[in-house]
Amino acid sequence: MEESLRLAGDNRAELEAVLDVYSRKPVDSLKLRAAEFLITHMKIHGGVRSEVLADYRKMMVQSDTVVDYHTFNPWWKQLVVDKGDRLEVALDVRTVSAAYLIRNIERAFQAWEQAPWHDEVDFDRFCRYVLPYRFTNEMLADGWREYLARKYYPLIAGETDVRRAFAIIYHAFGRRSSDVAECHYTLDPIALDKQGQMWCDQYCVLMGDVCRSLGIPVAMDWVESWGNYRQQGHLWPVLVLDDGAYTVRRGDTIARKGPEVEGRTIVGRNMPEEDYPLKMAFIKRPLRVWRFSYERQKDEPGLPESWSHPGLEDVSALYGIMDSLVVSLSMADEYLFIGTYQSRDGWTPVRHARSSEGRYVFRNLADSVVYVLMTGEGDACRSQGNPFLLVNGKQIGMRPDTVRRTTVRLTRTFPLMPHWTDQWTAMKGTYIEASNDPDFRTRTRLGSIDRTPLFPDSIRLEGKNCYRYVRYVCDLEQTRMAGLAFFCHGHEVEGHLIGATPADTLLWNKDYTETYKKHSYDRVYTRGIDFGRPVELTSIHFAPKHDRTFVCPGNTYELFYYDGGWRSLGRQTADGYVLTYTNVPVRSLLLLRNVSARGDERIFTYEQGRQVWW
Template identity: 35%
Template sequence: MNRKIKVLLALAAAVAVPSIAQQSYREKYADLLELYSGNSEDSLKYKAAVFLVDNMDGHMSPEGKPMERYTQRVRTIGKTTGIHRLQTEWHDAAKTGPVRHLPDSAVVSSRYLADNIEAAFAAWEKAAWKDGITFWQFCRYILPYRVNDEYIGGEWRETLRTRYGALTEGVSDVRQAFAIVKDSVFKAVALSNDYCPYNLDPVTCHIVGRAECSQRCILLVAVLRALGIPAVIDGTPMWADYSNKGHAWVAMVASNGDTYTVYEDDKVARLFNPVDASRFIPRYRIKPEDNCPYTVKTEKTPVKVYRICYDRCNRVEPEDPMMLASPFIQDVSPQYGLKADIELDADNNDAVYLCSYLSGMDWAPVAKAKPENGRAVFRGVGEGAVCVAVTVGEGKRKTVSCPFIVGENGIEKEFIPSPTEKHTIHINRKYPLCSYITDTWGPMRGGTFEASMTEDFSDADTIAVIRTMPYGMTTLDVSPDSHGRKYRFLRYHAPANNRSSLSELQFYTTGEAGEQELLTGRYFTSGTDSAKLGNVFDGNPATAGKGLKTGYTIGLDLGENNAATISKIVFGPSTDLNFVEKGHLYELYCFDTEWRLLGRVYSKGDSLTFDNVPVGALLLLKDKSGGKEERIFEYTDGKQIWH
């Protein structure tokens, strides 16, 4: 059966055999359906109205006086570059009452739907690419009056078409039009906080001029649909190896179902682009002479990709957890190159959930499979993800597989703790080191440490130079030719093109008994945030100074008659705080069917040692003294391998 016949049959079924909920909604919007039912020329509009009405159940809008107040105020003050004004406006609006999520049927009128239908059809008719858009494609990706879970704030199509319509005049390639519009919208709306905890309607979002990821996607999809471009939000609910947040982006869907996206500086939408935001683009390339002891993470792994739809495309069971409980998501993982199939034994007919580790939390479900013939099959899983499978019965979760790595052709490797073979491990981090951290460390190469007897450093000696990328707390011996000379003023001088921040700066002298003595004095700076100056000398790597200007200086005045020889310098660049920290309490766990505590210890330095760790185990290090960023890892050949 070809695709077109399938679509027509699906539409016919939707019109002819409504469910109980659909029948109720058809009764509520009887006047809308009647508007389009009497004229054969309106047959498509009638089917469009049925599509909207039959799929409305389950859609909710955040409603209440705070939403009304905030949107009214924002539209009054117009676009603002100051986030403090937005923060104040929401704080004041929140005092006016509660925000409740109401069903769309309590908010959306027949008149509103009719206006939306007319505007959507007009956009479709005017689009230069109209002939390439099927009616089913139109219904799913142009027609809906809402994009996701945003506030229903009134008409948006005409406003956005007026603002952006000129961009696509004379453009006949819909893929090029998509790229042009995305570039313009993302330049007009900065990726930032609008301080409203709910997604705003598209027009208000555009007026604010700043939005977080999901909100900006809503705006972009609304603009594209207003211009007759079939658009939708796709996203990964979580990365398989990074953070505890997912990510969303905007895609265009062709009539054959192919998914197109605009990646980085693309001038036209393309098939099989990298998943949006899945790569860190390193600004500093680590050099061999840096001798970096860590594998630096430059990519994130999506475990699944889902599409947010208006129509009910996901069959939901009462026990479905988290986002899998939404009827409005569609698995589109293969459209993004996620093609691994995972087959697992299933003892009964209970649904099996595929889980990935959510940083700082626990295993979280990302996919569901109904067993058939004793096997549960998950298709389109991200290669490189580490997963476990669970079932849920009577509110209790049961692990039904050991953790495993997803390979190109299925399960590549299983993590099974050896009951007899143990080893000793030495670890110094609880989270992978990402390139956005080393991007701030590498450019510190060339930074100098200077010493002088005059405050203006007119007679300064360079006593040490940062010649390789620093990582963590770093010790430098002073230049041999400065031995025996005494100095009052000591400072760090950042490279001329760098303002990376310091977390610690310590100067030492050698005491009479040969011991290292930490020097103290008055702090001074040029080109940094003076309010944070003390952070650099407080002995706490968790606090840092802030460089405001390239080539800044920060230093120590030992005081009159306190000049000293310098024997060594200890400094630390600001970090992600995921190194092992002295004095913190750590716990090491391994996983078989649940997390099992292997050891608990207070750190005496910048690394930890654990004995009797099962070989082959999947491990997790928790900092009980603070910090929630943590990732699962294996320990192989003396190294932490992060997942």
């Protein structure tokens, strides 16, 4: 605690005043311990502030209703344009007042002591998960506990089971989690309560503070990155009781014991036909789970500073991330690292082990993940040897057989996520019609999308079809088209757009990467093409909206295999939607990169004629 008081500078008197208040009466002995807990660990905490954030918060709070992102995003953009986005970090030990801390302590004790589940939350858990006034670096506001408790207590009034109370609050806020907010900084909970959509960390702060205001002990857990996905992690709230941790799934009416990583499984909601060839589920593999901690975590002696995380507690074992690996090496490095491949960033260290007579023991490793050993520190950290797949603590080597070669046919640089095929299912019922009248008074339906489409897809036309005008017709919710092309016996027929806005020209983009635009007020959407004269049509080719990681014509790609480093197997410019590479070493770990427009990419192996992602 003395270190915090020393760092407080001119604010030391404020912190000492809190200790003085609770030192006067023996009845306040627990509150004194709570104050000492807050002040002791306050030295690692702080928040961002700026004139722009203050103005943005004011606009949010003054709103009479919850504000939609269509409103608050323009607020933020204009403020940044007018005033810039210059921020400063304010350390809590130098800025938090005695009045703020005392009010926080009093309200926290009141909520804890009055909660029906008081006996399930001991003092230690209270200090860690009810008492703290912040989760991360969010803004602070006076009176947040009173405001949130007054507003949200009616949701759980009469509920005596804390697990049910937690589930009720979880579902009340679940619909607000979204990635559409332009401002990535976290406001205080009073302002967040007016923000209609928010990032997962912002949502966790709001929901967590609501729970803490009602005496419900809540933590915020975080997957920083995944072992088989992109870097983008995820945060979620966790109920922490004396008998363990609890989380909630969609549809649960009571929190379930044994926490689960939220967002790990991506499952399609709009199920296509039973014989649809693409997978409708994807399981992400978390590499490590952190818990944001108010209490400072102990540093490992000698560990490089870049690996010190004083405000994060490693709770991976609680989530079943428990594989271990022993490596024996003769080298001078005190630390050995183990890394995974991160999209765009390459091999990135995720765990460390300290030498003990030439043995390095890695613990809490994720199962079924491709790893590589690494040495060095920071930007100088480099992979050593070849990667391996870790399954149940056993290594499966991934050294390529450069003597034996095979042929691979590749269609993607990154695994396809089910939320894309969800959107494609919505395209069913749309259709393409043709006419020789510019107003389509007499028209013929050429074809309909009756099944969930693939990428790309086509409609073959029967009989002789000669038309000058063709258009695509869909209702407002079905517009998921990224590209259309018309053919006569294998040759593309071109024309000019009709009934189109400038944005609609993207529909005819040959790399099929943009979405067919629509106006929100259109009940039925039609856009078409005029060929200039009646032409015969034999097929229609189309592509649904996608994530730009399919192989697309005109883009240049480079395929690599790993053998002590990435080795190129050459570049190809795609003339279709499949790349064929011959002379690929058997058992290779591969990586396909879009050189023309680098996007998400993921390592894979080629097994039984398909890409298997790692």
